[in-house]
Amino acid sequence: MASNSMTMPTSDPSAWATAMSNLGMPPISMTGQQLLPDFDPSLGLMTGIAPMNPMIPGLGLVPPPLSQDAPVAKEIIHCKSCTLFPPNPNLPPPATRERPPGCKTVFVGGLPENATEQLIVEVFGQCGDIAAIRKSKKNFCHIRFSEELTVDKALLLSGYRIRLGSSTDKKDTGRLHLDFAQARDDLYEWECRQRMLAREERHRRKMEEDRLRPPSPPPIVHYSEHECILLGDKIKDDNKFPEAVRVLLTWLERGEVSRRNANNFYSMIQSSNGHIRRLMSEKSQHEKEMEVAKDKLKTVMASILAQFEQIVSVFHAASKQKAWDHFSKAQRKNLDMWRKQVEKIRNVHSEQLMGFRGEEEMEMSDDDMEDCSVTNSKDFEDSALISQAEALKEENNSLRCQLDAYRNEVELLKQEQGKKQPMTSEEDNTHSQQLSFLQQALQGMQKQLLRMKDELKEREAELEKSIEDKQQLKNQIHNLKAGLHNRQKDAGSKGCRQAEEGEEGLPEKSHHSPVHSERDALLVGIISTFLNVHPFGASIEYICSYLQRLDTKINPSEVEALLSRLPCTFRLELTGVGASLEKRWNFCGFQGIKNT
Incomplete structure (x- = not known):
């Protein structure tokens, strides 16, 4: 404690x-x-x-x-x-x-x-x-x-x-x-406070409901002679017309019309009807303004589309071989990206312009179409009608062919029926059904044959083209091999070791020859052909990008080593100054033959 x-x-x-x-x-x-x-x-x-x-x-x-x-x-x-x-x-x-x-x-x-x-x-x-x-x-x-x-x-x-x-x-x-x-005073104060809080809550809810309630329309005056005269003047006024019409509608719905004031109501209705001409004129004026705006938009869109076409043509001209070879790799990448962006934007604008024209065609009725064809046939050409006419011509030609085939079959059937004995009605019906089925089958087979003929023609053309390309490539490789063989013989006459020739006259592989295999010879021939069409030379990356389309395993270092082993056939040149310095390989085989 x-x-x-x-x-x-x-x-x-x-x-x-x-x-x-x-x-x-x-x-x-x-x-x-x-x-x-x-x-x-x-x-x-x-x-x-x-x-x-x-x-x-x-x-x-x-x-x-x-x-x-x-x-x-x-x-x-x-x-x-x-x-x-x-x-x-x-x-x-x-x-x-x-x-x-x-x-x-x-x-x-x-x-x-x-x-x-x-x-x-x-x-x-x-x-x-x-x-x-x-x-x-x-x-x-x-x-x-x-x-x-x-x-x-x-x-x-x-x-x-x-x-x-x-x-x-x-x-x-x-x-x-x-x-x-427990005290009555405490309970009384607490109840008073609760009632006050309830009153405040009800007041707050009422204020919130009043705030969210939409505003009520203004009250409508009751009918009288004086108000009727004032309303007639308001109806004639263009600015006060909407409000006056609302009051007139309310009076009519209330049943304020009687035999005594019918003339007054008739005059007000007549005044309301007079505003129709004003409203129609305003509507036509706004429609004219809208048409002018549409025409202006179409002209602007057409001019923009023409400029986009010019920009696209510039990029296409820059993508041609004469100008494309002089750009660097980064520049070509940017040019390609810009060309795709411009073409995408051009297509979007052309679709919008065609959409405007399609909307105009849908808005025009048949009578409007006839009037436009009579009055403006020399000024405008409808692309949709032209395409439809071409489609109808093709369909007409195909129908003619089917009709000729059907006529021939019918003539053959008639000839066969003339030779045979007469048949009963049931046999005639079954025979006609069989004929109709046969005709449909023949028509389907004719269509399939036509399609197959077209596909065969296309495949034959592609095969002929590929065969010609292969033959040209074989001739070039053969010529290059012959040239290499002659060059090796000339080099052997000057002091190099000569290789023994086989029965076919092809030289065998030597350790001192710059071309170690048949694959190197093929590469030399292809690179010579490639550089022959590039008189200003090409970089090793450009050459390898072309060769990798034929074989993805080709290495740039291997190609560069092969070119450096043949100085009489390929020459390395440096172009540009400073940061734009670039190495280019040129074909100099014709000059090497003259020197040797």
């Missing part, structure tokens, strides 16, 4: 905070949240109930909650005229009733017999402002606070033993017991 003998001045905020944090389990608020007393360091009093948090203003760092089995050490609270001793920490927390709604009043029991109202104010005034105290002659009282949160602070003192001064008399001691109290 050493903790009970400790003293603590009321002016020490930290001691007060320690004492209030050691009061046991924190109380439970109306929302079910654990609460701790908030401390005001300037007054040395509890000013509110704050949610349990590791950091609370005025209390600093709150210690972690203790377990239910561990005892809680509580401090003694000293006041001016009394002393409060904490209860036994091993005892369970005092029980309380259910909290009434809007409770601001607490029941305080176990007061000393000699306790006065001033003592009650001194002890419980530290929790908050006291509105009223109702003290009984017995040892209890009711205290009504100004705020609801003060009730939770006051309940923390439940279980404390109170002693007046230093007296040990039974009348000067007691054990405090605090609980919620």
Whole structure:
């Protein structure tokens, strides 16, 4: 019990905070949240109930909650005229009733017999402002606070033993017991507050509904002679016509027309009918403006499309061999990319222009088409009609061929029927059906034969072309082999070792020959043919890109080594200056023959 003998001045905020944090389990608020007393360091009093948090203003760092089995050490609270001793920490927390709604009043029991109202104010005034105290002659009282949160602070003192001064008399001691109290004033204030909140919620909902409600149309005036005259003048005015017509429609639907005012309504309806000419003229004017705008758009689109065609032709001209060989690899890549972009944009613009023309054709009726064909037949040519006419011509030719074949078959059948004996009606029907089936089958076979003939012609043409290309390539390779053979013979006559010739006259492979295999000879022939059509030479990358179309395994280093072994046939030249320096290989075989 050493903790009970400790003293603590009321002016020490930290001691007060320690004492209030050691009061046991924190109380439970109306929302079910654990609460701790908030401390005001300037007054040395509890000013509110704050949610349990590791950091609370005025209390600093709150210690972690203790377990239910561990005892809680509580401090003694000293006041001016009394002393409060904490209860036994091993005892369970005092029980309380259910909290009434809007409770601001607490029941305080176990007061000393000699306790006065001033003592009650001194002890419980530290929790908050006291509105009223109702003290009984017995040892209890009711205290009504100004705020609801003060009730939770006051309940923390439940279980404390109170002693007046230093007296040990039974009348000067007691054990405090605090609980919620039911008061009509608290219930009345809580109901008033709830009704006020409900009124505010209804007002807010009404304001929101009014804001979302669409605006109501302006009211329509009732019919009278004066209003009828004013409405007739408004109907004649072009600016006020829509509003006046709405009023006239409402009067007619209400049944304001009678035998007496029928003439007035007739005149207003007649005035409304007079606006038809104005509306039609405005419509025609807007249609003319739209047609002018469409014509202007079409002319602009046509000029843009013509410029795109010129740009595309520029790129096509640059892609030809005469100009294409002089560009570098990066430049060719950019030119190819630009050409594709321009062609794509050109196609999009041409589709838009054709779409405009198609819309015009759909809008025109049959009569308009006839008028246009009569008046503007010399100025415009309809591409759709031309294509349709060509399709009809082709269909007509095919039908003629089918008709001739059908006539021939019919004549043959007639001849066969004349030779045979007459048949019955049933046999005649079956025979005619068989003939019709045979005719259809013959027509289908004729169409298939025509298609197959066309395909055969195309394949024969492709085969002939490929055979001619192969024959030309064989002749070139043969000529190159003969030239190489002659050159080897000439080189042997000058001092090189001669190779033995076979029966066919072909030289065998020698270790000193620059051409080591038949594959090297083929490469030399193909490269010579390629460089012969490039008089300004070509780079090793360009040559290899051409050779790799024939064989993907060709290596640029291998080709360059082969060209360097034949200096009399291929010559390396450097073109350009600085960063544009480039190596080009030229064919010099004709000059080499002259020199040798």
